[in-house]
Amino acid sequence: MLQRMCSGAVGANMPAEYLPMVREELNFDQTDAKTVKWRKQPSKAFLDGFLAVVIGAGYSGLAMAAKLKEAGIPFVVIEKNAGVGGTWYENTYPGVAVDTPNHFYSYSFRVKPDWDHYFARGPEIIDYIRTCFAEMGIAEEMRFEEEVVSAIWDKVGQRWDVTVRRKDGSEYACRANAVISGTGLLNRASVPEIPGMERFKGPMFHSSRWDHSVDLTGKRVVQVGTGASGMQLGPSIAPIVSHLTIFQRSPHWARYNPLLYAETGEAVKWGLAHVPYYTKWYRFQLLWATSDLVLPNLRKDPSWPEPERSLNAANEAVREQLTQYISGKVNHDAALLAKIIPTFPPYGKRMLRDSNWYEALTRDNVELVTGTVSEITETGAVDKDGVEHPADVIILATGFKAQMPLYPMHIEGTRGTIREAWEGDNPRAYLGITVPHFPNLFILYGPNTNGGHGGSAVYNSECQVRYTMLALRELIEREAAALDVREEPFEAYNALVDAEHNQLVWTHPGVKNWYRNKGGRVVTNSPWPLSKYRNLTADFNPDDYEIQT
């Protein structure tokens, strides 16, 4: 019956392999299926001597901390900021909002019925995270305004030696049995090295480090970058600046959603709060609509006759629909359309939501410049043709070092550093979580776990938290010292990931995106449907690991 209901909900045949995921998500018996329970009670002495260090107090780090607390495993959370929220703490630029519906982009174990919006603004999300944090009862374990500088595995003592830097610059050391990174992929700002940057006389800052002391009213602003942040930012500041020059390296596809700026309203809040199972079915619908529903659109059809512009018939239909939509939004301006219609297939880069972006480009005070900034002068930014665009303020909406997870921490395992293991920008991990020769290191939202086709990063993160808890249970119940993933399953898993990616849009030769490293390998995105990743991470196989006692 569940399968029939699910199929009915999404208007398609829901494959049976989804049912374990659906049962967990719907949580009919009010137990969090992702909670890991002890199979045998661990010895108090062993637990008392155990410490897990969680790095970062964003969505992932807090979920991890909550589960550690629940299991009674001692831990501390090292957070470089003064508060929780991670990405949502740091990104405060005008227009910042989530582009995944927040009724799904939230913890499965802490559903919130009274979101004001379907796509929450930054402040509403940070309020939610703070509320969750307060309810988790983990304040004592938090270490705010401290930053992990390094973690070095002590082969003899079989512990991580972690060096932490306080806000005042002083450092202290701690020894940990396990290190769990919740720093994610989109945290460290990617600031381009543009000749002349140091000469600019006005304020210049990255979108994720917004300088609220700078009043943009009446200013000439240059915005560099048109990705997810830039597309929200530009339309938000265009009405108040005197002139906005936007540098676009390459365009994105962005689609319309009527709920993007809509308020939920009292009726929906009431339904979510009062009608039994309404929230669960509503959330399930979002899960499907925003993720695996679209995955077939991203798959290359070898027989498709126009592979340079689309991947398959469904992908072509999306292209035509979006092209028609965009054309209408810019009043069929041919010159502008030539700049903003991507040549690559839809979904080749992250599919964005049209946050009034296209309308903003038609404003008299907005100019879209294609290509990179070749130079920055004292008074502006120079384009590839040598034209200087005057600026009082320059905003770098240039994204994050997504190909460099764990940057800039020095992480050293049994055979060298993580950067050496990953050859700089080629991060790989088993299930996106563990890396050979880095015992008891667990990465949340790590390599190849970003939901490029959609879904919710929070969902994937919860899967990784469960897997990490299963691993820690194995370690602690055995009273073992270390779990080190074996080379064979690690290599086999990554071979599967790469093979799958070869069938998907992100390896399309016409696409440049932040999903790929310099060598062209997709290093950030998961190629899997949510159900498959859930199934891969729902169990822990000790045979995949060398277990050291």
Place this chain on the structure above:
Amino acid sequence: MTNESFPVSQEPPEYREGILAELLREPDLLEARLMALDDVPMLLVYTHLSGDESLLQRYAPHVKGAWAFEVEQVPEL
């Protein structure tokens, strides 16, 4: 409409003791509230609570997608 007639609780409604009796106390207000909600989740709620799949079988062929604005309107629903 206000929420005054229906007390707010952090507990999910499906786990709240006496939730159905609570809702049915003011049937007119309840009907007005339910009419404002999305059709498809409500269809699933009905099926879930009643175990009756007949409405699901009848209307499922008209459900084209998961979001309300992508779903074909079925007047009788």
